[in-house]
Amino acid sequence: MTREHVLITFGGMDAGTVAIVLAGLVLAATLLGVLHRATQGRARTVSDSRIVSIEGVSLGERATLLQFSTEVCAPCKSTARVLDDLAARTEDVAHVDLDVTRRPDLASRYRVLQTPTTLILDADGAVRARIGGAVRRDVVVAELEKVLAA
Amino acid sequence: MTASASTAKTATGIDPRGPRFVAGIVAIKFLVVIALALLGLDSPGFAIAALVLAIYNAAIFLWSAIAGVQRHPYGLIFRKLIRPRLKPPTEFEDPIPPTFAQGVGFFVTIVGIVLFIPFGSIALVVAGAAAFVAAFLNSVFAYCLGCQIYLVLARVGIVGRKGAATA
Numbered sequence: 001m002t003r004e005h006v007l008i009t010f011g012g013m014d015a016g017t018v019a020i021v022l023a024g025l026v027l028a029a030t031l032l033g034v035l036h037r038a039t040q041g042r043a044r045t046v047s048d049s050r051i052v053s054i055e056g057v058s059l060g061e062r063a064t065l066l067q068f069s070t071e072v073c074a075p076c077k078s079t080a081r082v083l084d085d086l087a088a089r090t091e092d093v094a095h096v097d098l099d100v101t102r103r104p105d106l107a108s109r110y111r112v113l114q115t116p117t118t119l120i121l122d123a124d125g126a127v128r129a130r131i132g133g134a135v136r137r138d139v140v141v142a143e144l145e146k147v148l149a150a
Numbered sequence: 151m152t153a154s155a156s157t158a159k160t161a162t163g164i165d166p167r168g169p170r171f172v173a174g175i176v177a178i179k180f181l182v183v184i185a186l187a188l189l190g191l192d193s194p195g196f197a198i199a200a201l202v203l204a205i206y207n208a209a210i211f212l213w214s215a216i217a218g219v220q221r222h223p224y225g226l227i228f229r230k231l232i233r234p235r236l237k238p239p240t241e242f243e244d245p246i247p248p249t250f251a252q253g254v255g256f257f258v259t260i261v262g263i264v265l266f267i268p269f270g271s272i273a274l275v276v277a278g279a280a281a282f283v284a285a286f287l288n289s290v291f292a293y294c295l296g297c298q299i300y301l302v303l304a305r306v307g308i309v310g311r312k313g314a315a316t317a
Contacts, residue, residue, distance in 0.1 A: 013188050013189060013191060013192075015189070017188075018185050018188045018189060021184075021188060022181055022184060022185060025181075025184070025279060025282060025283075026181075026286070028283075029282070029283045029286045029287060030286075030290070032283065032287065033286070033287050033290055033291035033293060034291075036287070036291065036293060037291055070297065070300050070301055070304060071244070071246055071247075072246055072247045072250040072251075072296045072297070072300045073247055073294060073296065073297040073300070074166065074243050074244065074247040074248070074292075074294055074297075075292070075294055075297065076297070077243065077244055078241070081241075100301060100304050100305070101300075101304045101309060104304050104305045104307060107301065107304065107305050108305060112301065113298075113301070114297060114298055114301065115297045115298075115300075115301050116297075
C-alpha cells in the first residue's frame with residue numbers, strides 16, 4: 001500500500017477507524033505523561049565552578065536553594081513552600097525564589113528551560129546540583145546533605 | 151530565610167482540583183472535536199459540527215482567560231456538584247497559572263478555526279489533538295504547559311517587566 005493510498009483511505013474514515021485513532025491518541029498522551037513525570041523532580045549533579053552572584057540577593061552561608069519561577073506556574077508555588085520550609089529548618093541555608101519574568105537574562109545564563117528549576121549552590125555559591133520541575137522533599141534533602149557534608 | 155518576589159495569596163487561592171476537573175472536561179470535548187473532524191474529512195455535515203464545537207470551546211476559553219478561571223462555567227460544576235463530596239483541599243493554588251492556560255487553549259483552538267478556512271477539517275484534527283494532549287496531561291498528570299510557554303515568552307522578551315502590575 002503506497003503512502004498516497006493510505007491518505008486516500010484516511011479521507012473515508014468510518015466510526016471504527018475513528019475510535020482506533022482516538023484510542024491511539026489517548027495512549028500516546030498517557031505515555032508522554034508517564035515519561036514527563038519520570039523526569040520531574042530528579043536531581044542531576046553538576047560541577048560548575050562558576051560562582052553565582054545575584055545583585056541584591058544574599059546567598060546562604062553554607063548552601064543556597066536557588067529557585068527559578070514565573071507567576072503563571074502552579075508547581076513553582078508548591079516547590080517554593082517545600083524549599084522555604086527546608087531553608088527555615090536548616091541553619092545557614094537560604095531559599096531564593098527568582099522570578100524569571102523580571103530577570104530573563106538569568107534564565108538564559110543558567111539555561112532554564114522549564115519552571116520551576118532549582119539549583120543547589122554550595123557555600124562558595126557554585127552550582128552543585130540541578131532539579132527540573134516540582135521538587136520532591138526527600139530528593140532535595142539528600143542533595144542538600146551531600147553539599148553540606150562537603 | 152526567603153527572598154521571594156511572589157506573594158502568598160492563600161486568601162484568594164482556589165482549590166487546585168478545580169482546574170484539573172475543568173481540563174478533564176476540555177480533554178473529552180476535544181476528543182469529540184477530533185472525532186467529528188475525522189468523520190468530516192469527507193462529510194461536510196460532520197466538518198461543520200466539528201467547527202461549531204471548536205468555536206464553542208474557543209468561546210469558553212476566551213471567557214475564562216478574560217474573566218479568570220474562578221468564573222469558568224465548568225468550574226461552577228466542580229464547586230456545586232463535585233467539591234462538596236470531596237475532602238477539603240490540603241492546599242490552595244494561585245488562579246493566575248490556570249487562567250494563563252485558558253489563554254493558551256484559546257490560542258490553539260483559534261488557530262485551528264482559522265486554518266479550517268483554507269485546509270478544512272484536517273486543521274481541526276491537528277489543533278484538536280494539540281489541545282487534547284495539553285488538557286489531558288494537565289488533568290491526569292498535573293502537567294503545566296504554561297510553565298514552559300510563559301518561560302519561552304519571557305526569555306524572548308514578549309512578557310515581563312510589567313508583570314508586577316497584573317499580579
